[in-house]
Amino acid sequence: MATVTIVALVVGGWWYARNWLLYGDPLGLKIMPVLFRTRVYRPSLLELLAEFEGLRMSFWALFGWFNILAEPWLYRAFDGLTLLGAVGLLLLPLKQLRHATRNTKHTKGGRPTAQPLNHLTTQPPIIWLLFLLLWIAAVLAGLVRWTQMTRASQGRLMYPAISAISILLFTGLAQWVPRRAVTPLAGVLGVAMLVIAVVSPFRYIAPAYARPPLLSETELEKIPNPLAVTFEGQMKLLGYEVSREAVRPGESLDVTLYWQALAPMERNHSVFVHLLDENDLVLASQDTFPGQGNFPTRLWRVGDAIADVYTIVVPPTAFTPSSAQLEVGLYEFDSGKRLAVYGPQREPPGDNVRFHRIEVLPREGSNVPNPVRFNFGNQIALIGYTLEGRAVKPGEEIHLTLYWEALAEMERNYTVFTHVIGERARIWAQVDSQPQQGAAPTSTWSRGQVLTDEYHLLVEPNTPPGVYDIEVGLYLAATGERLGLLDETGHWIDSRVPLTRVRVR
Structure with a gap:
């Protein structure tokens, strides 16, 4: 027993001592929920x-x-x-x-x-x-x-x-x-x-962690959609290719970018690929190191060129229809500082390059706009929404229409909350009400019934410019208890739906 204890202390004792010194907890159980978020x-x-x-x-x-x-x-x-x-x-x-x-x-x-x-x-x-x-x-x-x-x-x-x-x-x-x-x-x-x-x-x-193959001279000559955009003289975006011209919510889009190193790099730059709508709202994105993280820029030699594929998944709640475009740039991961971008004619620099229109089309086979399917407690489903005022000024209204479906007959009356949320969960616009301003309490719903429910969210006059989330959910006014959001298997995943985003100018 003594031998086992000594061996265990030699192998793992330093780890427990480290946890004790850093966190006051030899097992590190207190800090782990903070790092990985508690349920x-x-x-x-x-x-x-x-x-x-x-x-x-x-x-x-x-x-x-x-x-x-x-x-x-x-x-x-x-x-x-x-x-x-x-x-x-x-x-x-x-x-x-x-x-x-x-x-x-x-x-x-x-x-x-x-x-x-x-x-x-x-x-x-x-x-x-x-x-x-x-x-x-x-x-x-x-x-x-x-x-x-x-x-x-x-x-x-x-x-x-x-x-x-x-x-x-x-x-x-x-x-x-x-x-x-x-x-x-x-x-x-x-x-x-x-x-x-x-x-x-x-x-x-x-x-899975292999470096992407370098492009040959023959492949460099055949790059589609040439761009010739440079990033602070270090990287050059030679061209691009997209897998499709239109996408629907829930579908993915493959974007192939052709990169070439112009100079040795001392930092590992990250790539961002955004799909932006007409209001510069990010519909979908992917941020990663080149080569899906397998070819950091510090390892590149001058002249190295690769074809890098980025898969962008459009979320099921994406607002449609929309005419979007791609936005690409490089940035330093630690500071978030973007590299300056220069066009082929040395135009004034920006911090991104935008190109190619992608049509975001509505889903097919639905009678409601922007169809979604969010199950609240096997009682109510949010099946769609519309939004007017995706880009507003402080003091203006956002018109949100929700489409509900009764999954069961209910004895209790639930209140709907609609929030415009900023950083640190700060609410900048809010309307809480029973459906249809109290004219259609949930206890009167019949199973299978579909209701249209409108809300006018007044943005506070002092709201700073930026991008804000719209979240929706239901709760009991008497207790504040929220109706749980369930996944496809019937398990609880959240108490709200982050529906879409708006911009305050």
Whole structure:
């Protein structure tokens, strides 16, 4: 025991001491929720089951920041082994009971009699397995508690019990083969796991973090849509290509940018790609280092050129129709300072380049404008909206129309809140009211009924220029309790909908 303790202190003691000095908490449990955000709502055990798939996959093989997956067949193979091992463990007590009954009979009064069951359940192998199960249960209980506090359904958090899990899993698998085949089974499984561990870095991780290939002279001559825009004499945007000319909410757009290094760079510059509407509101965006983070600009040599693909996903709440354009630039990640942009004729510099129109079209197959689907407590769904005044001045009104659908008949009357939100959750315009200014309380709705609900949001006269979010939700006026927003599986995700954005000039 002393040896184990000394080894543990040597290996991990410095980490606990560091946490104590920095946070006053050797385990760092106080700072983790601050870094990764606590859940506003504590899910039940049943609701946590929706996150089990991610827990299972990340326990076996999930790399990067949970974004690099193995082939699906590998997860199915692990699932099969786990199922066989679990069933085998359930069969083990029955097999031991049958074996003990057959071999421990003794004669009493001339007749054979089996020994009492309590003798069998205290056999050392069963006790050892129970201790392993107890340790796994303790680690799992800690994971459940932690996951209820913050989104942390990660298989690696079960690794403190990985030895116990491995022993129990193999013990269960061993029940399916003859005794003479147990040792070969251990060898086969061990070699298989070793091969997977050795191959995975080259099969999954290395390709995901590989540098993009450099463009050849022939490819440079064939770059489409030439731009010849330079960024402070360090980088040059040679041209671009888009995957489509029109996009709808919920769809993605691939933008290929052709970059070339003009000079050695001492800093790693980030790229931003924005899809801007007519009011300079960002409909969709992607910010990343070149090469999806795999080719930072400090590693570029003069003349290096790549084709870099950026996938922009238009959110389902995007306002339509809209005629958008692409905006591209470079900036320093730490300070946010953008690099100056010069055109081919050395025009006055800006901090971005804008080009190519993309039409953002309404979704098809809906009778309401800007169709969405937000489920509030399986009682009310927000199914669409319209907005007039996407760019306003302080003191002007924003006209918001919401389209509701009753998912069930309700006994309580919910109040709708509509907010114009700025930085630090500051509300700059607000209207709270029962639907249709109180003329259509939710207790009178019939299932399947669709209602139109209008709101006039007066922006405060002292509202500073900037971009603001519009959020919508429902609550009980008597208690302030908000009606929860549910995902497709019926699990709580939030208490509001960040619907769209507006600009105050």
